[in-house]
Amino acid sequence: MKIRKILIVDDEQIILSYLEKKFTKLDYSVYLAGDGEEAVKQAFLNNPDIILLDIKLPKLNGIDVCKKLKADERTKNIPILILSARAQASEIEIGIAAGADKYLCKPMSFPDILSEIRAYDNK
Amino acid sequence: MLVSYLILSIIPLIIMGYIANKNLRDTGLQAVLRAEEMGSHNLQAAEYIGKTSIADSVVALDRKSTEAIELRTVELAARIADFLYERDKDLRVLASIKPDSRHYLDIYRLSNRDVIDTERPPVTDTNKADSPIMTSSNPENRDAWRHLPPCPARKLSRPLYKEITFIDLQGREKIKIAGGKISGNLLDVSRKENTYCRAENYFTHLKKLHKGEIYVSRVIGEQLKGWLYNTPEGIKISPESSYAGRENPSGKKFAGIIRWGTPVYNEKNEKAGYVTLALDHTHIMEFTDHVSPTEERFTILSDGGSGNYAFIWDNEARCISHARDFFICGFNPQTGKAVPGWLSEQTYNEYKKSGLTLEEFVEQLPSFSNFTQVKSASIEQIKSGFIPLDCRVLDNAPQCQGWHEGTEDGGSGSFLILWSGLWKLTTYSAIPYYTGDYGKSKRGFGYVTIGANVDDFHRDANITRANIEKSLREQGRKIISENNKTRELIKENASTNRLLFILIAVMACLAVISISLLLSLTITRPLRQLTHGAVEISRGNYEQSIRVKSQDEIGQLAKSFNEMAKTVSEVDKMKSDFVTTASHELRTPIQAMLLGISGILEGYSGKIDGEVREDLELAKTGIERLMNLISNLLDLSRIEAQKIEFTVSQVSLAEIIDRAIAEVSDLAQKHRHTIVKYVPADIPDIEADHDRMIQVIINLLSNSIKYSPDGGKIIIRAGEKEGKTVLTVIDNGYGIPSWAKEEVFKKFFQADNIMSHKVGGSGLGLTIAKGIVENHGGYIYCESPVPEGEFPELPLGGERKGAIFVIEFPTVHNPRT
Numbered sequence: 001m002k003i004r005k006i007l008i009v010d011d012e013q014i015i016l017s018y019l020e021k022k023f024t025k026l027d028y029s030v031y032l033a034g035d036g037e038e039a040v041k042q043a044f045l046n047n048p049d050i051i052l053l054d055i056k057l058p059k060l061n062g063i064d065v066c067k068k069l070k071a072d073e074r075t076k077n078i079p080i081l082i083l084s085a086r087a088q089a090s091e092i093e094i095g096i097a098a099g100a101d102k103y104l105c106k107p108m109s110f111p112d113i114l115s116e117i118r119a120y121d122n123k
Numbered sequence: 124m125l126v127s128y129l130i131l132s133i134i135p136l137i138i139m140g141y142i143a144n145k146n147l148r149d150t151g152l153q154a155v156l157r158a159e160e161m162g163s164h165n166l167q168a169a170e171y172i173g174k175t176s177i178a179d180s181v182v183a184l185d186r187k188s189t190e191a192i193e194l195r196t197v198e199l200a201a202r203i204a205d206f207l208y209e210r211d212k213d214l215r216v217l218a219s220i221k222p223d224s225r226h227y228l229d230i231y232r233l234s235n236r237d238v239i240d241t242e243r244p245p246v247t248d249t250n251k252a253d254s255p256i257m258t259s260s261n262p263e264n265r266d267a268w269r270h271l272p273p274c275p276a277r278k279l280s281r282p283l284y285k286e287i288t289f290i291d292l293q294g295r296e297k298i299k300i301a302g303g304k305i306s307g308n309l310l311d312v313s314r315k316e317n318t319y320c321r322a323e324n325y326f327t328h329l330k331k332l333h334k335g336e337i338y339v340s341r342v343i344g345e346q347l348k349g350w351l352y353n354t355p356e357g358i359k360i361s362p363e364s365s366y367a368g369r370e371n372p373s374g375k376k377f378a379g380i381i382r383w384g385t386p387v388y389n390e391k392n393e394k395a396g397y398v399t400l401a402l403d404h405t406h407i408m409e410f411t412d413h414v415s416p417t418e419e420r421f422t423i424l425s426d427g428g429s430g431n432y433a434f435i436w437d438n439e440a441r442c443i444s445h446a447r448d449f450f451i452c453g454f455n456p457q458t459g460k461a462v463p464g465w466l467s468e469q470t471y472n473e474y475k476k477s478g479l480t481l482e483e484f485v486e487q488l489p490s491f492s493n494f495t496q497v498k499s500a501s502i503e504q505i506k507s508g509f510i511p512l513d514c515r516v517l518d519n520a521p522q523c524q525g526w527h528e529g530t531e532d533g534g535s536g537s538f539l540i541l542w543s544g545l546w547k548l549t550t551y552s553a554i555p556y557y558t559g560d561y562g563k564s565k566r567g568f569g570y571v572t573i574g575a576n577v578d579d580f581h582r583d584a585n586i587t588r589a590n591i592e593k594s595l596r597e598q599g600r601k602i603i604s605e606n607n608k609t610r611e612l613i614k615e616n617a618s619t620n621r622l623l624f625i626l627i628a629v630m631a632c633l634a635v636i637s638i639s640l641l642l643s644l645t646i647t648r649p650l651r652q653l654t655h656g657a658v659e660i661s662r663g664n665y666e667q668s669i670r671v672k673s674q675d676e677i678g679q680l681a682k683s684f685n686e687m688a689k690t691v692s693e694v695d696k697m698k699s700d701f702v703t704t705a706s707h708e709l710r711t712p713i714q715a716m717l718l719g720i721s722g723i724l725e726g727y728s729g730k731i732d733g734e735v736r737e738d739l740e741l742a743k744t745g746i747e748r749l750m751n752l753i754s755n756l757l758d759l760s761r762i763e764a765q766k767i768e769f770t771v772s773q774v775s776l777a778e779i780i781d782r783a784i785a786e787v788s789d790l791a792q793k794h795r796h797t798i799v800k801y802v803p804a805d806i807p808d809i810e811a812d813h814d815r816m817i818q819v820i821i822n823l824l825s826n827s828i829k830y831s832p833d834g835g836k837i838i839i840r841a842g843e844k845e846g847k848t849v850l851t852v853i854d855n856g857y858g859i860p861s862w863a864k865e866e867v868f869k870k871f872f873q874a875d876n877i878m879s880h881k882v883g884g885s886g887l888g889l890t891i892a893k894g895i896v897e898n899h900g901g902y903i904y905c906e907s908p909v910p911e912g913e914f915p916e917l918p919l920g921g922e923r924k925g926a927i928f929v930i931e932f933p934t935v936h937n938p939r940t
Contacts, residue, residue, distance in 0.1 A: 012714075015718065022718075026727070085708075085710035087754075089770060106710045106714040107710055107750055109725075110718045110727060
């Protein structure tokens with residue numbers, strides 16, 4: 001099944017707008033969230049196919065968002081790709097332990113992000 | 124440090140103690156020596172003073188005593204003279220009265236004088252024992268109170284005269300009082316044989332007298348026999364010898380007379396006859412027989428043996444009074460001749476040779492010729508028993524000459540003479556009685572001499588001297604004993620001091636030990652803690668805190684250290700925070716850049732032409748490099764802070780080498796380098812962080828790729844050596860200059876002077892590799908150039924010098940089977 005709906009969560013507006021622009025151009029439905037609470041809301045509301053999740057978020061941080069979503073029946077099957085500047089092994093562990101399906105380190109090129117998302121097309 | 128402190132403190136103490144003790148002892152001993160010296164000096168001085176003062180006082184005493192004795196002699200002589208002048212008076216009184224036997228008898232009876240009774244014991248008072256008056260009842264009189272009771276001798280009253288006679292002009296006795304009564308035995312005294320001892324010739328002289336003139340005779344008496352013999356104890360008198368006082372109290376006394384006479388005139392002033400008085404010579408002898416020049420002053424019995432007595436000599440130097448009566452010049456009553464004086468042996472021999480009679484010989488003998496003590500007295504005369512002392516011829520007694528000469532002018536004096544082994548003082552004084560023939564010379568009647576043993580005067584001085592000497596000896600002994608005591612004391616003190624010093628030294632040791640312990644507790648331990656803390660901080664453990672136990676400098680130091688640690692910790696935290704923050708904050712804008720540019724390059728933003736593409740590629744490269752640099756910096760900072768987290772697991776060297784090679788293969792291909800690997804199949808695993816180790820190998824390979832001219836070869840080998848796992852990367856690149864072998868591992872080192880063009884990279888690759896390796900407990904180093912022939916498959920030469928990088932891991936696993 002092809003990924004159609006992406007939820008992008010990041011506190012940086014420029015990142016959000018760029019990714020939205022590019023993903024939309026590629027016919028994805030893009031939902032955006034600037035903070036953790038919004039992220040959870042969006043996830044419950046729009047039921048995306050995949051979530052790109054940053055860790056450093058206001059209101060609710062990414063790890064908690066991940067835990068929350070993975071704990072919830074409605075959203076536990078949504079693959080969550082953490083995309084974070086935090087690249088330490090411990091942080092990666094935390095991310096994985098929180099339930100993230102993959103942990104990507106910033107900075108990542110757009111083509112690389114795209115290919116990561118595309119990797120879940122048939123899952 | 125403790126030990127050296129101990130030694131440094133104790134040794135000086137001990138040395139000081141020893142020196143002080145020695146010095147003290149030496150000083151003490153020196154003091155004793157000095158004291159001894161002083162003592163003996165003092166003793167010597169005292170002895171000298173003692174001797175001198177004794178000598179001086181002896182001299183003074185002698186002078187005073189001599190003075191006293193001389194005075195006594197003079198006074199005695201004066202009294203004798205007075206006595207004799209009294210007899211002149213008696214005679215004149217007699218001559219003035221009409222001769223009458225009754226009157227003469229009365230006068231005879233009235234003329235008495237006391238003499239000392241030598242026969243009967245002295246008067247002893249029954250309460251004499253407690254009677255001596257010890258001191259005056261008036262305290263003002265008690266100073267130097269001296270008292271002597273009167274002479275205890277008994278006195279006898281004795282008639283002055285033996286006879287009183289009246290003689291007619293022819294020499295016939297008309298009146299005679301003798302023996303206490305009127306005597307009827309009237310004799311013709313013009314004839315010598317009718318006189319006393321047949322020796323008197325006074326009538327001849329009387330006939331020549333004018334009115335008022337007086338004739339006085341010499342002493343006339345029977346010569347007494349005497350014997351002397353010398354014993355070691357001194358002169359002894361034979362028991363039969365004549366009276367010699369103490370020596371022979373029962374002997375015969377000399378019985379002599381002195382005859383006075385003067386003409387008697389009747390009313391018509393015609394010479395009627397002569398009146399004579401015969402003085403009992405005993406009274407003259409009384410003047411000197413009881414005199415003693417010693418403290419006793421008087422002696423009841425004269426003592427010839429004592430050497431202290433008085434004697435009288437007449438004007439012709441004949442002895443007329445002596446302690447030993449046999450020395451008195453007397454007459455032979457048979458012949459009426461004077462007995463010749465005692466001669467020296469030598470002179471006696473001459474007499475024998477002379478052929479004269481002894482009387483003749485003596486008469487013609489010159490007076491006072493060759494008098495010397497060297498001569499000895501004539502023994503024959505002693506044997507005969509007739510040894511009167513006639514100074515004129517007594518030539519073994521030079522003092523006779525002295526007296527005679529001294530009295531020539533009627534004066535008095537004294538001199539010393541060594542007589543019979545004793546020093547004697549002998550005084551003389553002329554008796555100033557000048558009646559009759561006695562007026563012929565200034566010598567008068569004769570002279571009194573007193574002989575005194577010098578030692579007797581000196582007795583007091585000698586006693587004093589003996590006392591002084593005794594006292595000096597005492598002093599000497601005392602000083603020696605005191606000095607010995609002092610010496611002992613010093614020795615004792617020294618040993619006590621030594622003990623004390625040892626004690627003090629021990630105590631000082633203990634004190635030093637306790638101080639050191641204290642030091643260690645208060646200073647050393649905190650210092651060690653501080654050091655430990657500092658070391659920990661240097662290792663990166665910033666959470667250090669030292670317990671502050673005191674308010675002193677150490678406490679302050681601890682406090683400061685804690686604050687510093689806190690600051691360092693804070694700084695480190697800040698740095699970590701910064702690094703973390705930077706890494707995050709930097710990543711975000713880079714992410715944005717990368718997204719934008721990568722998107723464009725991949726065509727997601729529309730078509731772009733080649734130039735646009737090229738320029739964007741440039742940007743992308745820049746971004747990648749920037750990202751690389753940031754990653755590396757962060758890595759490095761974490762490595763340096765040892766905060767990097769390793770996930771240690773069993774890592775297969777073969778696998779990580781393959782992975783690393785795969786990672787750099789693009790870069791290698793780009794520069795046409797060949798990478799060859801030699802990894803034995805049985806190489807043991809290492810315990811390491813998998814990804815980090817890959818990073819290390821990647822860094823080494825990249826480094827070799829970058830620093831080799833294109834078309835180079837890189838060999839990577841894994842092996843074992845001496846229990847260590849060894850990984851080696853060899854290239855044939857530009858090599859590393861010897862000075863840079865350590866430098867290459869330092870931050871940002873890029874060896875610009877080796878390369879003509881810059882290489883990519885941050886210059887941190889090797890640094891990070893080293894950090895990771897060392898964090899694993901390993902060791903990394905490089906060698907350059909590659910030695911010839913060590914790797915034959917590696918083409919070298921020209922600018923291809925090559926470099927070898929070696930990593931050693933200390934841990935060795937059991938090889939995987």
